[in-house]
Amino acid sequence: MITVRNLSKSFGARTLWEDLDLTVEAGRMLALVGASGSGKTTLLNCLGLLERPSGGRILFEGTDVTRLGPRGRRRFRRDELGYLFQDYALIEDATVRANLAVARRRGSPDDESVLGRVGLAGRAQEKVHRLSGGERQRVALARLLVKQPSLVLADEPTGALDSGNGAMVVDVLRELSREGRAVVIATHNARVRDACDSAFDVSARRTPATS
Numbered sequence: 001m002i003t004v005r006n007l008s009k010s011f012g013a014r015t016l017w018e019d020l021d022l023t024v025e026a027g028r029m030l031a032l033v034g035a036s037g038s039g040k041t042t043l044l045n046c047l048g049l050l051e052r053p054s055g056g057r058i059l060f061e062g063t064d065v066t067r068l069g070p071r072g073r074r075r076f077r078r079d080e081l082g083y084l085f086q087d088y089a090l091i092e093d094a095t096v097r098a099n100l101a102v103a104r105r106r107g108s109p110d111d112e113s114v115l116g117r118v119g120l121a122g123r124a125q126e127k128v129h130r131l132s133g134g135e136r137q138r139v140a141l142a143r144l145l146v147k148q149p150s151l152v153l154a155d156e157p158t159g160a161l162d163s164g165n166g167a168m169v170v171d172v173l174r175e176l177s178r179e180g181r182a183v184v185i186a187t188h189n190a191r192v193r194d195a196c197d198s199a200f201d202v203s204a205r206r207t208p209a210t211s
């Protein structure tokens with residue numbers, strides 16, 4: 001699904017990582033681990049084409065997506081990618097239903113089934129800004145279930161949550177991987193790391209990984 005070859009990233013004179021190689025196949029979950037500041041979020045941003053690597057290639061189903069122009073990058077993000085960030089990235093002053101509608105595409109499951117899956121049955125008409133942090137993260141999860149992206153990138157998705165909500169996030173990400181999506185999760189949480197098929201230590205940065 002996604003393969004990284006000889007990837008490097010520097011900010012000025014500071015090199016975060018270089019010669020980074022990893023592969024995540026469809027149906028697999030990879031944990032990105034490593035010390036704070038080692039560049040996990042930066043790697044996720046490179047995979048999501050939000051940031052350009054300093055060198056190397058990112059192949060998505062054989063295509064080097066680092067070479068895409070602005071339109072190709074937008075299309076890749078729109079059609080293939082799903083994000084789960086700690087700040088939820090939701091439209092705060094819109095309803096839960098409107099937030100799900102943004103991700104809807106042909107063949108998406110209906111709102112009530114995904115809201116039921118994340119424990120928000122009957123909440124579609126509520127405004128997102130009135131929801132708690134855990135509920136917002138569940139809306140973000142529901143949006144992933146609606147979008148059904150091929151590649152899911154999650155940055156500390158359980159960081160601000162209690163253990164029940166954290167376990168639900170991991171369960172839903174696992175469900176998405178079982179359905180054939182590749183899932184990459186940056187995390188400091190040992191339970192989340194252990195729930196993944198394998199872990200890649202960004203601090204080590206020369207260790208090849210396959211998931």
Ligand SMILES: Nc1ncnc2c1ncn2[C@@H]1O[C@H](COP(=O)(O)OP(=O)(O)OP(=O)(O)O)[C@@H](O)[C@H]1O
Binds near residue numbers: 039
């Ligand atoms: N646009 C930027 N310009 C300069 N430095 C940056 C930029 N973005 C990130 N960095 C630096 O790169 C380093 C890695 O940041 P990143 O957020 O990727 O680390 P991380 O492993 O995700 O950290 P944490 O576990 O604390 O979330 C940090 O030192 C950060 O300050």
